Amino acid sequence: MTMHHADTEIEYVTATVCGQLFGLPIARVLDVFIPERITRVPLAAPEVAGVLNLRGRIVTAIDMRRRLGLPPRGPGDQCMAIGIERDGEFYGLLVDQVGEVMRLSSSTFEAVPVNLDPSWARLALGVHRLEGRLLVALDVDRSLDLHSESVAA
Amino acid sequence: MNELLREFLTEANESLDVVDVELVRFEQEPNNAELLGRIFRLVHTIKGTCGFLGLPRLEALTHAAETLMGKFRDGMPVTEDAVSLILTVIDRIKEILAELDRHEKEPYGSDADLIHELERRAESAEPLPEASREVGTLAYQVLERPLRPGEVPLDELERAFRETPGPEPLKDISDEPERRMPPDRRDEDRRDGAHRAQTLRVQVDTLERLMTMVSELVLTRNQLLEVTRRSESAELNAPFQRLSNITGELQEGVMKTRMQPIGNAWAKLPRIVRDLSGELGKKIEIVMRGEDTELDRQLLEHIKDPLAHMVRNSADHGIEPPEERAAAGKPEHGTIRLSAFHEGGLVIVEISDDGRGLDVERIRERAIRLGLVSAADAETLTDSQTYRFILAPGFSTARSVTSVSGRGVGMDVVKSNIDQIGGTIEIKSVPGKSTTFRIKIPLTLAIVPALIVDVAGERFAIPQIAVVELVRVGGDAEHRIERIKDAAVLRLRDHLFPVASLGTLLKLEETRGEADVRFVVMMQVGGRRFGVVVDQVLHTEEIVVKPMSAFLRDIRIFSGNTILGDGSVIVILDPNGLSAAVGGNAETSIAQEQPAERAPAIEGEAPVPLLVFRAGSREPKAVPISLVTRLEELDARQIEISNGRHVVQYRGGLMPLLPVNAAVQMRGEGVQPLLVFIDKDRSMGLAVDEIVDIVESRLDIKIGSRTPGVLGSAIIDGRATEIIDVAHYLPLAYEDWLHRSETSLESRTQRVLLVDDSAFFRNMLAPVLKAAGHELKMAASGAEALSILERDPRFDCIICDIEMPGMSGYELAAQLRADPRTAKLRLIALSSVHSAAAIERGKQAGFNHYIAKFDRGGLLAALKEPRLDWATAA
Known part of the structure; x- marks a missing residue:
């Protein structure tokens, strides 16, 4: 990634999971939607919340709370999904809330702190320093890569 | 990739496949001018395009090959060596094309070896036939064998050669290749006439x-x-x-x-067989029939390699060396026959050879040695069961391992490829005479009929091609699941089958236990039969199979997912995965002779699952599926005539067969589709022309009917459909089932409560009563009837079975009469026992009518009668 070079701007779709702010490069985001009628897939990895129908497309929903090793969402808790395409397949990353789109300067970008939990560090491209809070730039491909993970872990 | 290059590669590969086939034919018919003309043109087209696209290596090679082929045209004798050389050249061209496909440029390297050889041959052509050459202007050609019947003398062929619009002499072509190409193609278009112009190349x-x-x-x-x-x-x-x-x-x-002729998958086979003949020192001919049979291209890809492998096997193991054949009094030339045709929505592909046949003893020995079967069990297997061992992994009966086949990988791979697309393989063999493999494959994979089942509150789809039948277990059902240690088994018609609960396989929290009523979906995968236990069978639906996303794909028990009509996504179970999960991958010895049966027998409520079929006319007919015990496709030869009636031996008894109406002809051959109705010890088969579908629809009979056997018409799936009255046929099947002539259906609407423990009877009578205009509620026991009446006593009539477990009909009647709220209700007894004593007892208990079961007319008449006192319609 070449984000720490020069003074370019990057646009992120922001989302919160358990209070932490995350950013997804806007170019990778197809869609933001409220997930409905998720069908559970037995025997699947715990991160897979299930499959659902989004306008005639089958979307595999990944629960980012589980992906990040955070406590599960309660029954009444808010939940949104961010639609991603990879290799012609559709995924929905389930987050607690989707926020505004932010345009951030690369000058605020830092590498992942060395002491960050490795399970998070693997999914992060880096961190942006914002006023009063930090935004973790999410590596979309790694977030969807459950396999290499289980081998590595 | 460059669009032109892409186009060229596609076209060149297609052309080369054709050249392969044609060259092999050409070798056998060296005087077929048309054939040579075609081969020449194909190579020539490739050459022309190479020059145009700047592919010098390919151009040089094709040029040299063309020169040699030009010599053939000029009369040089066609030898096996020369054809082999050209085939080698074509292989080299294919290699280069493959590289080109990968890297978009020609690979480095030299073809000097081949070009040199081609040129040497082309040059040696001049002096070679010297002794026998030059008569007038026509080249005298050497035919190395006498004319076969139907062949033409060489002179005439030569004339044909000259008149055939072939390509121009070589030098012109290489001079301006880019302009040669289009006219050449236009030429071809003109030649092949109108249908050529109507096809279009589509990505x-x-x-x-x-x-x-x-x-x-x-x-x-x-x-x-x-x-x-x-x-x-x-x-x-x-x-x-x-x-x-x-x-x-x-x-x-x-x-x-998406359909393509199966011939596309066969194109490489003649070449393979030709090469093998040389390699193995055998004489083998391949005969292909039904090349035009079409199937989905996706499936075609799947069967290409298995077919090639099986043909290799036939050549290697099946066909004997010429001496051996001669000694056995067979022609020296062995024949491998390939045929394809459509049959009942499936594509059948047969590969047979007239070789030595399968050696049952050797297969048996080896199966025992490999531990696939015990020696004792092996003795009990039929030949056809024994043959199936050759499909097991690691099995190879070839005495010596050759480079062609016999490395113990192969038939099991063939089988798994065929399994993957939901196909099946059958093996037949006559010792010393022949071996035949029969492959059945579905027409398409994209849209498949599936059974939607429910387990632990979640729905799953099971492709119907693998479903053999549905069996109700637990509760009061006829069947139950038994256990040997942890292994669950189901006893079905003198066989034990392994079963497993779908909930357990999928690690779901089961909501129903072994005592509850559940369904076993009996499935067959390859030769193996097993059952999967589900809570409910909901309906069938045509589903569009979509692949699972990448990281769900390795869950072997699923083959994909789909969106149902109600918009929800459900997961599709993979029959092969299920088979593996239920236990064991190896082929087990399940009798192949068992007829395929498929029969969802489901109980339904408001919208009822209906079986739609055709009988006698195009118009659809339907019957509630819950009434049908199973659907059978019977070999028509099994139908016998006894005492002037059609009967068939069925499950240890004789089952009467009735046509649904006079217009249905009982088949004399092929398969006869049947709806089988079984209640306790009696069964009846209704012969129909075709079973169409299972649909879910409200049974809303719009128009009543006076035709015997027809309740009326309802709109099902948008079409007016006759609803068949099963009750009409039961007495026809069994004369001792009483029946009375039909009375007209006019009657005032009554609120009726039907009490019967048999779902079969409830389902049978419900449409009868509804068709007669009555409002109906049903109860499965006396206790349930009482609780319904407790809540709502406003019924006109109770129709009640006498023989019920728990509270009998007599007891129920007595209780109803004792309660002032229900004392005045009309009570009708239904019973299969109608002795004078039984009728008297019914009267004592307080019934107004006592009617034989199956006497539909009597029941309707009784309902229609004004409040009367005691009457028997029995």
């Missing part, structure tokens, strides 16, 4: 996208269907019906574009 991607879109459209249509069903708006219905029909046609049309 596979485009077709795939179209297919995806049509699939989406089908799903959306299904969703709309749900909406229109609920709304019942006429304004919406008509255009929706049109939309629905057009969608159906569109789907069919797009499916057709």
